[in-house]
Amino acid sequence: MTDSETGMHPSPPPSRxxxxxxxxxxxxxxxxxxxxxxxxxTTLFGDGAVGAAVVLDRQGVLPRAMAFLAEIVRSGGTTYAAALPEPVPGEAAAQLVRGWLQSAASVVRTVEGDQDVARWLQSVAALMALRLTYRTRSTRSGG
Known part of the structure; x- marks a missing residue:
C-alpha cells in the first residue's frame, strides 16, 4: 500500500x-x-522563507519592513523593487535583499510572477513576526 492509500504521510524531512x-x-x-x-x-516557500527570516531577524530588520516591501512588489513589480536604493532599513540588509530581488527579477516575466515574489516576501514577514512574538513571550516568561 502507498502512503496515500493508508492515509499516512511520508516522514518529514530532518529538522534544520x-x-x-x-x-x-x-x-x-x-x-x-x-x-x-x-x-x-516548495523549497523556496519552506526552508528558503525560514532561512531568509532568520538572516533578516539577525540583522535587526523588522517584519513590517518585509511586509511593506511585499506591497511595493505587488504595486510596482519585482524589477521596480530591485532598483530601490534601500528596499529595507540597514545597509547590509538592504544589499542582501536587493540581491534577492534582482535574482527574482531575472526570472519574473509576468504579473503572476511578481505576485509570487510578493507572496514569498509576505511569508518571510509572517515568519519574522512569529519569531519576534515567540522571543518576546519567552523573554517575559523567563524562558
Missing part, C-alpha cells in the same frame, strides 16, 4: 537549525523557485 537555514543560498532558491516552480517553489 537556524544556523543551517541561515546558510541557504536564498538568491538561488528565488531564481529556481520563482523560475521553475514545483519542488523548487
Amino acid at each position: 537549525t537556524d544556523d543551517e537555514l541561515a546558510m541557504l543560498d536564498v538568491t538561488a532558491l528565488l531564481r529556481y523557485g520563482i523560475g521553475f516552480g514545483g519542488a523548487h517553489r
